[in-house]
Amino acid sequence: MDELNREAESAPLIKFFTKLQPLAPAVIELCEAHTYRVKIKKNALLVCPEAVCSECLFFIIKGAVRGFILDDDKDITVWLTDENNLIGNFRNPGIPKMNYKEHMQALEDTELLVLPYDLIDQLYAKFPETNVIGRKLLAIHYHISQERSILSRIPSAEARYKQFKETHPLLHFRVPVKFLASYLGMRIETLSRLRKKSKQENNLIG
Amino acid sequence: MDELNREAESAPLIKFFTKLQPLAPAVIELCEAHTYRVKIKKNALLVCPEAVCSECLFFIIKGAVRGFILDDDKDITVWLTDENNLIGNFRNPGIPKMNYKEHMQALEDTELLVLPYDLIDQLYAKFPETNVIGRKLLAIHYHISQERSILSRIPSAEARYKQFKETHPLLHFRVPVKFLASYLGMRIETLSRLRKKSKQENNLIG
Structure with a gap:
């Protein structure tokens, strides 16, 4: 080269x-x-x-x-x-x-x-x-x-999710849910519920 | 000096x-x-x-x-x-x-x-x-x-406890239960139960 x-x-x-x-x-x-x-x-x-x-x-x-x-x-x-x-x-x-x-x-x-x-x-x-x-x-x-x-x-699953979203606003969307749930120490269902709740809250604000 | x-x-x-x-x-x-x-x-x-x-x-x-x-x-x-x-x-x-x-x-x-x-x-x-x-x-x-x-x-509380005990065999006895439970991400009751179980197992082996 x-x-x-x-x-x-x-x-x-x-x-x-x-x-x-x-x-x-x-x-x-x-x-x-x-x-x-x-x-x-x-x-x-x-x-x-x-x-x-x-x-x-x-x-x-x-x-x-x-x-x-x-x-x-x-x-x-x-x-x-x-x-x-x-x-x-x-x-x-x-x-x-x-x-x-x-x-x-x-x-x-x-x-x-x-x-x-x-x-x-x-x-x-x-x-x-x-x-x-x-x-x-x-x-x-x-x-x-x-x-x-x-x-x-951090004891609360929701607090862990919010913290990650705040500190990695872009990466957050690029990671498959199963890996993010594993990283955040919660079940996939819990993460999906938190994501849905957060989306609803955002829609309300928007 | x-x-x-x-x-x-x-x-x-x-x-x-x-x-x-x-x-x-x-x-x-x-x-x-x-x-x-x-x-x-x-x-x-x-x-x-x-x-x-x-x-x-x-x-x-x-x-x-x-x-x-x-x-x-x-x-x-x-x-x-x-x-x-x-x-x-x-x-x-x-x-x-x-x-x-x-x-x-x-x-x-x-x-x-x-x-x-x-x-x-x-x-x-x-x-x-x-x-x-x-x-x-x-x-x-x-x-x-x-x-x-x-x-x-590590998802299992017992596995986390065992891992800590193995890697910190001495420190394990020097830490008050409330701090160790917090560090290991479990309730005090869970840690006390695991400690009791582990002690019983040790007695059986001894």
């Missing part, structure tokens, strides 16, 4: 990083050289393309993705996200208490940028200032995860 | 950091000079000592602490933790979606090391390699938070 295309491909990621920390031209060049776009179909599972890397992160250019775990074969949605977010299995330098494997599934036809861990390791080693970006990104992800954790502990 | 005492005071924190990354002597000296121990009574709320810093983190030397939020004046326990853990309001470089304020309360008489943010800012600025520790620490906290988030989405 020529340089111009490479530049265009990784532009959204460079923009995202630059908001956290100014990037040296050599850092941008390395990112452009070692990231690449992939497209996956709705419902497909996200896996790192083995040919290029065994371990990677993804940056969502267009589309929406859910994270889920299997607990005794029960599928539980643990996060939902969309454009301009970094997803994947972040390495854990600590000792995990729970043993779970997070899977990822596209909720729509989705376009992603692949960030192989080889690139991430190179960035940290060659350009120590990229650790600042890593630190800030992980702080952001820590807070997003805390929000998910707090949301699920 | 003399140097020897300062060294002894911050030793557990230095040990904790060193596991993540070797520390230069100057980093250790700065940590020793700017951290200090505080003791708080059971049930007291944790706040940064205004005289020293308006913003800080705490490292638990001895004791246990819970994090909670107030949702329409309802007290919801969102995390539980004990010795050798860093707690506090980690800064968020992102745009929070939910608006919540996390409070902290000692579950026992607790001894803590205060890390003022002035120290943290100095470390990041003067010793860029400390960003690697910050990055690894936030990755650990991200995963701990994900575990909390996943735990709360």
Whole structure:
């Protein structure tokens, strides 16, 4: 691929990083050289393309993705996200208490940028200032995860639904009801009833 | 305070950091000079000592602490933790979606090391390699938070209780039932029933 295309491909990621920390031209060049776009179909599972890397992160250019775990074969949605977010299995330098494997599934036809861990390791080693970006990104992800954790502990199902709708006004319409119900810790019937009630209220206001 | 005492005071924190990354002597000296121990009574709320810093983190030397939020004046326990853990309001470089304020309360008489943010800012600025520790620490906290988030989405109350007991075999006995029930998203009566059942099962095995 020529340089111009490479530049265009990784532009959204460079923009995202630059908001956290100014990037040296050599850092941008390395990112452009070692990231690449992939497209996956709705419902497909996200896996790192083995040919290029065994371990990677993804940056969502267009589309929406859910994270889920299997607990005794029960599928539980643990996060939902969309454009301009970094997803994947972040390495854990600590000792995990729970043993779970997070899977990822596209909720729509989705376009992603692949960030192989080889690139991430190179960035940290060659350009120590990229650790600042890593630190800030992980702080952001820590807070997003805390929000998910707090949301699920709100006792009223209606309050959880309203909170999600307020904080994710667009994503809310893009997620199939069965996944959203699982994420919000309620039965599909409860979510359908809450959605109907909310629609009626909106109609009254409108 | 003399140097020897300062060294002894911050030793557990230095040990904790060193596991993540070797520390230069100057980093250790700065940590020793700017951290200090505080003791708080059971049930007291944790706040940064205004005289020293308006913003800080705490490292638990001895004791246990819970994090909670107030949702329409309802007290919801969102995390539980004990010795050798860093707690506090980690800064968020992102745009929070939910608006919540996390409070902290000692579950026992607790001894803590205060890390003022002035120290943290100095470390990041003067010793860029400390960003690697910050990055690894936030990755650990991200995963701990994900575990909390996943735990709360397990549909069966009994499975949530068992999971917590397995992953926190000691902390489990140190947390008052009302806080543990809130954290595990179940009624106090449900938790009491599960505890009784589990005790009977253990007696049968014993």
